[in-house]
Amino acid sequence: MFKPVSSKVDFSKLEENLIPLWKEKNVFKRSIEARKNNQRFTLFEGPPTANGNPGIHHVLARVFKDVMPRYKVMKGYYAPRIAGWDTHGLPVELEVEKKLGISSKTQIEEYGIAKFNLKCKESVFSYLKNWDAMTERIAYWCDLEHPYITMDNSYIETVWWTIKQLWDKGLIYQGYRVTPHCPRCGTSLSSHEVAQGYKENTEDPSVYPKFKVTSSEKEIINNLLKDKPIYLVAWTTTPWTLPGNTALAVAAAAEYAVVDNGSEYLILANDLRAKAGLGDQKVQTTLQGSEIVNTRYEPLYNPDQFGVERRRPMKTTSQDGVERKEFRVQQADDKLTYRVIATDFVTMEDGSGIVHVAPAFGEVDFEAGLAFDLDFVQQVDLAGKLIGNYPFAGKFVKSADKEILADLQARGLLFKSGKVLHTYPFCWRCNTPLLYYAKQSWYIRTTEVKDKMIANNEKLNWYPEHIKNGRFGDWLKNNVDWAFSRERYWGTPLPVWRCETCGKMECIGSISELVEKSGIDPACFEKTALGLHRPAVDEIKMKCTACGGQMKRATEVIDCWLDSGDMSIAQYHYPFNPGSKDIFKDGRFPADYICEAVDQTRGWFYSLHALSTLLFGEICFKNVICLGHILDAEGEKMSKSKGNVVDPWKVINKYGADALRWYCLTVTPPGNVKRFSEDQVGEITRRFQLILWNVYSFFVMYANIDNYVPASDMNVEPDSELDCWIISELNKLIRDVDHDLDNYNPTEAGRKMEIFVNDLSNWYVRRSRRRFWKSESDTDKTSAYNTLYLCLVTFSKLLAPFMPFMAEELYQNLVKAVSPGSPDSVHLTDFPVADLAKINDQLSSSTQLAIKVCSLGRAARSGANIKVRQPLSKVVVAVKSRSEREGLIKLKPQVLEELNVKDIDFVDSMGELNQSNYTCMLEGENGVALCTEISVELEMEGMAREIVHRLQTMRKSAGFEIADQIITFFEGDEYIQKVMQDNASVEYLKQETLSRNVLGVFPAEGVYSESFKLGGHPVKLGVKKA
Template structure:
């Protein structure tokens, strides 16, 4: 073993990590680790691609750390794990950032700049971000194939999306249809919900009467968008709310109005009626089917034609209606999302007489050509002129605006492309049964609910930076869908080189196809895909399928994916939808769903609140491995993670204990030239503690595997770190220390070396997934390999496992702890021996354990003797009621029985206690007794027994105690003098109390040996003199350094 002696005294991640990173580079450690498992069975892990909009944040750091830990573990366990990372690189957020960078204000700026140039800029921007994020992930110590990530903008990847879409198309799952979108009239494009910003604006607020056709009276509606009334096709009510038919009176006029009951007063007041009476009330349901006349049918002749269509201009019920304002909602399916949905459910047509620029089309009759918001006053005038206006005012309210140009958006129905996943919903639901989720409720409560409610997927966007929709249309509307670059080249009218074509716009827009059946020329539809379709194709596109087939055949579908809970409706869903649509199969087997990283107060981290903590800050303060261990030490299954500086700090301290444990034996091993190959635990003369810690090691390994295999990473980490701190550092190392100090070559020392070596070597492998840098650094002195991460997982060895011994040692440690407790009550420190310890127990296992381990126990507690008894002395026994037995027997009187029993001595209870005037006799299991101790003895309980420590003193004990007190002082002075361990000294003791000195000198040989003193003198030529107070006695100690 080649031991490096320059280990720093404290674990400092800022020392260890850069050094290890540099070593990894030099030694090609990552490649070595992968190579070591190249012949193992395949395991297809699929990385969910983060969006290349900026840098890593704490959530993505957690995500990648978790993936990294799992991958490292799976590799050690004998799997050839795929680890190609991915990046999601298309989409509007990048377009917007590029526009900002270029100072663009709207779509025409892009057209002017040239789509090709614009796409070039987007590509460059996304690639720059990718490089930065690669570096960020590397800095977390994440080992993935950073040289070769999959990129959604590569031709191979884009082809993967095309291929799948084409499969769905062939299966009849692609449809063109209408949908209401957010439209910015200035930018002339639809925008995503996330790009809408809300601000207060003032709008008209109008109450309008829609006259009923076949009876007297009007429906009263309220709206802040008069411009949508020309497109009105129905009125919606709340099925369960109460509505009123009201006779409203103003001057000589009288009319009948329909409004929700709770709104009657407000509406009538708004309309300035003099009086009213409610004629009738009924449920909203009863209004359904009433037919009304569109109030603007003269201005919009098209409304007259629509009126003839089935169901138009009638009342329907809808979930979205609330009973404020009038309780009746004017609905224009062409200009409202809800209006559209309900319209579709009722087979109503869509009427949207507005162009993408927000101007009315010819279908809007008199309003044609006007910008919709400017037409509000005209609509109001016309309604007033027709006598339909009940009241008019203005209203301040929140309204969506385009985030780039701040123009109020409009809702408008447009043509979009859909994948009709609702047609395969049964298959989707069947397929999710074939996947296994951690936690299981993520699938059963959350994901299934989402899938059941899924609607058809709108996959088209009217943008530039994305995967073009691969549909070409002829003038006659015949379509051809293209699945591969090869196919594109075959169908293209002009020559296309499939290996060189960039599938982005505008290149692909310019390719004209010949329809394979009609022979007509076909042009591509202008839309691009929703970015979610990009990542939906990841399971095959990350394998470069369909251009490369081998990996797909061998690996697909993915064995494992790991993402946060927001991906329920994101990547978990989009992959399922696309997988089933294209391949009729769920594209992943196992899912681990973790939570989000929150701030210290449990709030979401956000820029506007200013509570963001970056991974870099945490790394700068405490290092990568402590951060990783922190991130992995909380529930990894669905729960959110609260960030905590203290917790990271504390993690660092735990790792420091690990570091010290590891560092402790190395100098001894080095001095003695210990070779692990020559002295193994199998043939070493191990003692009972060695056997114990080795057994614990096997148990920990088995437990660790169990936890990791169910992705309870936090629990696996805890099992390991508890073992290293509680068992190894706080117990084993303490016990074994004196053996390390043996000067000659002893079997006992070698056994300790071999044991500690085995523990450290195997533990370091287990530590590797969590703290890869620290583990690597530690392993440098433990084995001659390129990297610890290339090794196999240490398989538990049943031959070394001794459960009886482990149980016994648990008892010993419990008893030891109780003994320390009793000593403290007696104020007798451990340095002073005690005469005897008595353990009273009726538990055979305890007797067994203490008899077997008596020597170790006595050593640990510094006692001269141990007695094990059934019962100790004549103690007063105080009753403690056992509710587990009393409850079922006495029912509602249990509380009274308990009070009657509690705290009474045994003899008062054995013949029964009085409860409510009656004598109740208790069974043995209903009462236990606590014992009180005599004076010279202190007691402390542990599980299975009670320890009595007899602290009475005699001269022998005092002699040892004082001797050890003096030794300790001399040792401290040696340290103050900065003496070498081997340096000889001479000492003098000037003790206030002669008896104390006399007693201590009975142990003078012990003092000489422990302090490496040649002699104890009356007086020495002291290099250091110090005054001490030993147990109330003043002592002056002189130390003279002996000449060599």
């Protein structure tokens, strides 16, 4: 006996009730342990940060992560999954700053780094409960009890080991990096933060400074110079960068004009002459950009005269033979001149066609500086104030602008100035305009292994495929060294110590090395809340082995992307943990599968790939699904400010986790963006879950009535075409789902499962109903039960990785309830194996045709306005081949019953269908004609059916149970009497309505009765429990 199943169901409730079962039976752990001796399947979990609530996009990623290991476990793989948490980084610090009401590094240091970092540590897990609750509720199975945590000492130790490895290979160096910098907060901003703060129509100065030419390689210029002064006219919107100017750039191929401006000559791009207001002046001569190159000019402000250092990149060769550029301070030069260079970033769109280059304040400028060995002048400090002894020294850059302009004006070095409106980035927190600022940073020389990374990429399976050679491949091709240090507080400390006396540096690769070299007591970090973090680690000093001086730690912390990218080994505490060296042999590395959203191509996907290539020369993951983003129903990005963020709990509580999971897995291919709308999740409930549920409840209802007991071997030998067909479809489905999942395509697999459920419900069950309803037990009925049972049980296993709850519900009732010796959970069973011998393509296409013929037949009936309940004598089908005809003949009973006709005939062409008394319906290459002639007998039979239909409805209204036997009473005119006296009709009626007796006289009471007019004949019907 199965547990009775109501056709009404609340999936969300049902799911909540299953979670305790899994806990009690320890199903997750057992599903793993049971396969302990088998081949591994390794998922790397990309660590989220738990300092915010999980959103719908996290659900999406977790569902995609979950489906594959679940499948693999059922296929027999050993698939432990370790949860992970990303705990470091600027986002965490920003949260704490917000809570403390502070917003600058100075304020943090005043507050105290120790206190600050403690707050960070607390804040990291402030939403952990919500994360765990969500993870459990959506049935994302992973080991939440033993996660890797990037701030743990053991994790940090592996990161240190990693850095040391790279250090020893000579892959770590210090250099400059231009970053968007907020002078008020004293902090670099991540690109994400910068993107938040762009403002359109920002007003800035539009300035044309003049640079006085001193000499040129070009004879014409030198000749003109004898005549009157020549100036190069540049253009900028940031006058405060002008003291940092160390070159002017032109476009080599562009045409430049030397304009006679009365007392002076001005050089600028010919195309931009008019725009600059020099359209009417006489053009003395024109030159190619390449001809101006190396023209020398006087700086507007010679740094040497204003107490600012002038540094120049100089080539040096280190011990390991690698060429580097080091910035060396230059001797003061009162007659300093700079030169004109040609670059490809000069455009003729605005300005003067001559670009002012200040390597300390812009990425392209900085790179040009390196390429052309330009001087590097940093006349602004991190607070955005000018240094040195300029007249405007000590001023904030934006306020210095005016004074600089006035100064240039006074010295005759300003051609003109105005205002411009453009888009400019501001600090998203304090609204201060950002400065692009070159800062010292530590780099990993990833370019050293660029080719290897590209080669390794070839070994990866990307889904969707285009990421491989597109976004990711391009990123690798354009690889630049990884600036991995941050001048912040809450992060893995950079394990580099530097001698204050001789400058020697040492990298520490383990805790024991640190203890050994510094002589500290390990207890000073082992037992403290902050462990290896700042500031305690900053206090650790060691003795320089070269000069005996004191070594102090470099103050930076490490980019948290390096933390997460190192998880492939740090989660195992490699190489310190005993046994961790086996990870390369036992399948724990590389991962078989990872999955995150597409923004991780340059984030986590890259950091994993880069680190494993750098460290081991190996790939880090074999298969990767790259998910598209979730947008709102209008296609807009979800954001708090727009108020269009979807709360996953709301969706789950309403529709259940299974529906949401199914939505995530099937609504679009994984790489596409998803426009999320609740309605679509609801549609899944209606279109898929409820249909399956009703097949299930149908089965249970009748199985209980008939006391059906499933055969123990489940080896169903179907004996009807219908059973053979659905078993064939089932095996095809197993084959396809298996294949799709094997190819990391749950979307296709899911869509095929939807089709199967439709076929099962709308053809198999629909056509089989009478087989279950017939009261006597016979082989056909048993075959129907066996077949439907097999379909449902098998389907529950196919469904398990996708909809773990519903699959479990089916399994518990259909299998566990009747067979206590079976596995405790569907998730402990094996994935079904397709029996290819049972796949019958011939039968499959015949059935497809039969379904189509029925569809056409119904359309034909509808066209002739004849109800399906009215039996007809004949249907004629036009077929295009013998095999079609033979296929249909085998399925003749199904077609006849579905269409309610007595006989079927075939013709070879559509033309033959057009006969009188026939109604036709044609579509494509098939056509159907129905005989519309209704004999007296057919009419009477139709009436009997009509009466049966009314009686069935009355049984329901009277509240009878489905299996209740009844007595039927009737009154009617002569015609009705005649129908009800027909033997065949009465037998049919009895069987359909479970009537023991059909009586022409009503009893006095106890009868539920209704009156009708059927086909013009008045009828009164009554039903009563027998």
